[in-house]
Amino acid sequence: MSARTRIASRAAVLLALIGGAAQAAALEPFTADYQASYLGMQATGSMTLKAEGANRWKYSLDISNPLATLSQSTVFEEHQGQLRPLTSSDRAVALVKKKSVDARYDWNAAQATWTGDVKPERRGPVKLQAGDMDALLINLAVARDLAAGKPLAYRMVDEGRVKSLQWDVIGKEQITVAGASKEATKVARRDDKRETIAWIVPGMPVPARILQRENGADTIDLTIRALH
Secondary structure, eight states, X not given: OOHHHHHHHHHHHHHHHHHHHHSOOOOOOEEEEEEEEETTEEEEEEEEXXXXXXXXXXXXXXXXXXXXEEEEEEEEEEETTEEEEXXXXXXXXXXXXXXXXXXXXXXXXXXXXEEESSOGGGSOOEEOOTTOBOHHHHHHHHHHHHHHTOOOEEEEEETTEEEEEEOXXXXXEEEEETTEEEEEEEEEEEOSSEEEEEXXXXXXXXXXXXXXXXXXXXXXXXXXXXEO
């Protein structure tokens, strides 16, 4: 084998390794327990990913304190490397105010519809495009895509709205996970009223911390305590 051939062969192996590293990690069930603050009060929080069979998964977020509870879940499938929502539910109770919304993402008909406590003009149908996700599922996608070196740009289809979301890397920061200091990459997205910052630690399937602000005030702050 000539020197040129050996160099080309080594380059091909290196490119294959880089390409393999850039692939999204395989989905695996997990439970993440969070220390939480919700609407200004201490709360408990958890995120879970469970296999539902037939290439279906259920991703859930639950937060509760004495004054309020929030429960969101999305059933999705992995399709051509993308996380594709099939159904979702959003439940919230705060004092005397309640909210309950369900969504259906029909990929055969390429449309999404909503029922429950949603305005008539927000019930859909909304036309779906490849890569569309709901708001909750994007949390899971950001950690996967950052690790794979993919752009953190998404089209969110949620409660009758379509919105383009761009996450930007804003730096590195140490964060404590289960008593150990870890280096996290901070990513953020902002619009007129809402700002969301996530701290992503290599090897973790979900952000180690998520901070959400609305109109400059913290509304949800989740910091991971354990992952199992």
